[in-house]
Amino acid sequence: MGDPVPVSVVALDPVLEAGTKSTLLTCPDLSLTVPGEEPRVVVMIVDRVGPPELDVLRTTRDASSRPDVVLVASELAPSEALHAIAVGARGLLRRREAEAARLARAVLAAARGDCTLPPDLLDRLLEHSGTRGTSFGDARDGWAAAGLSDRERSVLRMVADGHETNEIAQELCYSPRTVTTVVHDITQRFRLRNRAHAVAYALRAGLL
Template sequence: MGDPVPVDVVALDPVLEAGTKAALLSCPQVRLADPDDGPRVVVITADAVGRPELDVLRTVRDVPAPPDVVLVAAELAPADTLHALAAGARGLLRRREADPTRLARAVLAAARGDCTLPPDLLDLLLEHSVSRATAPWAEAGLDDRERSVLRMVADGHETSEIAEHLCYSPRTVTTIVHDITQRFRLRNRAHAVAYALRAGML
């Protein structure tokens, strides 16, 4: 096991901040970041996902070496989720589901560059995007292989899990994701998922 992942917690409510920090401290694979070294992952805890919360997310990410972000909110609607992903969030959890184990899992996934969403929320996003799609898959810009990989990325699977499930090599999966991000000029995996959902590709 490597060094614990340094994590910071940001919340508009100090009670939420204290509770989130307490939950993270129960996981030996993460630690609260020191002021000197900075966090690798920031957990933003909020009641809702509105303009103030998205502004906080963008501010957290607007630094020379931006940390990955896990957003924990009381409620997550599909549209709010898309905005959060587009703003740079790598993981999203509903507060009622964010027990210490799930929260730590989302933080560790974000530190690895993976994106985590609640499965039922992913289904809602997929249904939402399909209803908005105006072009066939091929015309939208993703082939079947790319969509299969991106769906599993959106579901929070690691590269090795995607490779095993789809019978690809891990390098192939990495190449597919890289090609998608380069083709559409996207920042990272989370941005690729958000872009594909908003464009009706997934």
């Protein structure tokens, strides 16, 4: 086992911040940052996802250590989720669903560079993608022209739900090497940084 992932919490409500920190401390793979320590992941707690919250998310991502952000909101509409992902969120949870195990899973996935979404929200995003090009900016022409195969879509859906390579391989009856190759091919084809970047832009372009 490696060193615990250093995590910090951002919340306007100090009681909510304290409760979230207590929740995170129940996971031995996570540690709360101390003054002067840079977090690898920031858990950001908000009521809604509007321009001010997105500005805070963007500022957090632009810090020198480039921490990944898990956003926990009271409610998450598909449009809000897409904006948050586009700005740099690597995990999305509704506050009522952010119990210890699920929150820890989202934080650890973000630390690996993966993107985690609630399954029902992912389904709504996939349905919402049919209206792309109005609220979320133009779809990426390169993505739209090349498209994704059924296999690539299946793998990216499971990546978006936070599954690891071995879990995806078992569920889809592929070898772990095949899953790794699929993700690598996607990131290379579209010049993306990692799995999280692939999920974010696939959703934004409406290809999932």
